[in-house]
Amino acid sequence: MGKKNKHNPNTPRPLPTSGTPSSPSGDQSSKPVPLPPTSPLPSLLEDNLLILLIYAAVLRMLIKQSAKDITSPTFFSDSRRETCDALLKITMLTVIFSFILSLKLRKRLEYYRKKQPDFMSRFMSCMSYLPVLSVVASFAFCFFMTLFSNPEAVQTLRTVFKTQMLTPKECKEIIKMASRAKMDWTTDRHPAVPTVDMNIEEAFQEKDKKQLTEIFDFRLSPFIEKTLGVPRRAVRADDAFIVKYSAVEKGGQTGLKPHTDEAYFSVNILLSDDFEGGGTRFYQRELEPLDDYNSTIPSYDLSPPIGNAFLHRSRILHEGIPISKGERYILVLFMHIDQFDYETKESFKLHPFSTWLNVGYMESWFNERYQGLKAELIENESTQSLHHKYLRTVFYTLMYSTRLFSDFIGKTHPGGKFIEIMDSEKTGEAGANWWQGQHMRLNEFGDRVRNEHTCAANSAKFTNRGAEDIFK
Ligand SMILES: O=C(O)CCC(=O)C(=O)O
Ligand SMILES: [Fe+2]
Numbered sequence: 236m237g238k239k240n241k242h243n244p245n246t247p248r249p250l251p252t253s254g255t256p257s258s259p260s261g262d263q264s265s266k267p268v269p270l271p272p273t274s275p276l277p278s279l280l281e282d283n284l285l286i287l288l289i290y291a292a293v294l295r296m297l298i299k300q301s302a303k304d305i306t307s308p309t310f311f312s313d314s315r316r317e318t319c320d321a322l323l324k325i326t327m328l329t330v331i332f333s334f335i336l337s338l339k340l341r342k343r344l345e346y347y348r349k350k351q352p353d354f355m356s357r358f359m360s361c362m363s364y365l366p367v368l369s370v371v372a373s374f375a376f377c378f379f380m381t382l383f384s385n386p387e388a389v390q391t392l393r394t395v396f397k398t399q400m401l402t403p404k405e406c407k408e409i410i411k412m413a414s415r416a417k418m419d420w421t422t423d424r425h426p427a428v429p430t431v432d433m434n435i436e437e438a439f440q441e442k443d444k445k446q447l448t449e450i451f452d453f454r455l456s457p458f459i460e461k462t463l464g465v466p467r468r469a470v471r472a473d474d475a476f477i478v479k480y481s482a483v484e485k486g487g488q489t490g491l492k493p494h495t496d497e498a499y500f501s502v503n504i505l506l507s508d509d510f511e512g513g514g515t516r517f518y519q520r521e522l523e524p525l526d527d528y529n530s531t532i533p534s535y536d537l538s539p540p541i542g543n544a545f546l547h548r549s550r551i552l553h554e555g556i557p558i559s560k561g562e563r564y565i566l567v568l569f570m571h572i573d574q575f576d577y578e579t580k581e582s583f584k585l586h587p588f589s590t591w592l593n594v595g596y597m598e599s600w601f602n603e604r605y606q607g608l609k610a611e612l613i614e615n616e617s618t619q620s621l622h623h624k625y626l627r628t629v630f631y632t633l634m635y636s637t638r639l640f641s642d643f644i645g646k647t648h649p650g651g652k653f654i655e656i657m658d659s660e661k662t663g664e665a666g667a668n669w670w671q672g673q674h675m676r677l678n679e680f681g682d683r684v685r686n687e688h689t690c691a692a693n694s695a696k697f698t699n700r701g702a703e704d705i706f707k
Contacts, residue, residue: 290332392548392595392641396462400454400544406506410564412443413477420479428494432476436670451669462546469583470667471571473498480563490557493518496549498569499599504544510561514538518552548595577677594641601634
């Protein structure tokens with residue numbers, strides 16, 4: 236250990252000062268023959284003992300710090316931030332040690348490769364990989380622990396969080412608000428996956444919006460904050476609307492084909508119960524045979540009671556199961572997580588696990604960049620540059636790989652793990668930004684950017700504010 240036992244692995248070990256070995260012929264006067272190398276294992280351990288001890292001690296300390304939360308039966312302990320921080324430190328620590336160890340081991344390996352490759356030395360040479368392998372394995376372990384123990388990262392990828400949000404009376408009241416709205420139902424606000432819907436911000440009367448704001452602030456905001464761990468002021472509704480499915484009206488829409496939403500997470504609140512069929516189906520997209528959605532893909536059906544709200548990552552593949560009778564109304568919110576206040580440019584100081592270390596966030600971000608570049612290439616002749624095409628491909632590849640990765644790591648949570656949370660406590664804190672920031676994209680610095688893909692089709696319909704206003 237330390238300096239005392241250090242020797243250069245490229246040179247054979249020095250001969251002992253006494254007890255010179257005899258030559259096979261028994262000639263005591265002949266020159267000493269170098270000893271075959273001793274087993275690499277003890278010296279490896281000796282050499283790295285100090286490092287390994289420090290590593291183990293720090294690891295133990297960090298694990299002790301986080302163990303309470305890792306083993307906690309509930310995910311929503313107040314100190315989960317510390318857990319994530321500790322796991323992040325463990326991961327970084329492991330990387331540093333793996334780097335130091337691999338530097339030391341490289342020299343040693345070269346030495347053994349040059350030796351006569353008899354069985355034992357080959358075996359020992361393989362053994363010398365063990366510390367590296369174990370460090371890589373512990374890095375992988377730490378990395379996945381970091382992800383899996385963190386509700387802001389993996390849990391939200393495949394988990395549907397559910398809570399009772401509204402009373403049946405309040406649900407009926409919201410349907411009435413839609414019936415007395417300033418505008419009619421529309422069918423072209425979501426061109427790729429059309430629904431018969433009504434945007435609350437543009438169509439609802441002011442007094443009704445005020446009432447909804449209160450409900451959202453006091454019930455939906457705490458729910459989002461607790462499930463995602465993101466402060467409520469960093470949350471913005473990009474689109475909030477009522478969807479109407481009808482098996483009563485001739486030619487009415489009864490269901491919605493499989494799709495993903497263009498947002499960070501979606502909230503779906505059931506407003507009615509006089510229908511048959513219906514519900515929301517979540518798919519395990521990793522196994523999706525591209526365009527052919529059939530019953531062989533594992534899926535999870537959710538048919539919550541009236542007034543129930545559920546929240547899921549928007550990029551989970553899902554569909555609206557058709558109804559066979561009656562009318563089904565839902566209130567849907569497509570939510571974004573912003574790093575900056577788009578007006579004041581104040582940073583929300585989000586934890587990296589809410590953003591760049593969050594696979595779901597990354598996937599949505601890459602997808603947004605890809606969609607933006609694609610729309611620019613389609614609509615603007617002057618941007619048909621290689622640079623744009625190259626970037627578009629890069630973002631597509633990144634989006635696609637994080638998408639597959641998120642489905643893969645979320646495999647054990649096939650959308651069926653529900654966590655009941657209800658916090659109707661009136662905190663007095665303002666809620667998320669429900670109405671002001673709709674149909675808007677922000678860049679990495681919090682500046683508004685035009686996103687043709689999502690906004691162009693919608694902008695013209697915001698007649699009460701005008702398309703120009705929205706993008707200024
Ligand atoms: O009908 C449902 O429950 C799903 C609705 C939905 O996914 C959407 O509006 O984007
Ligand atoms: Fe959807």
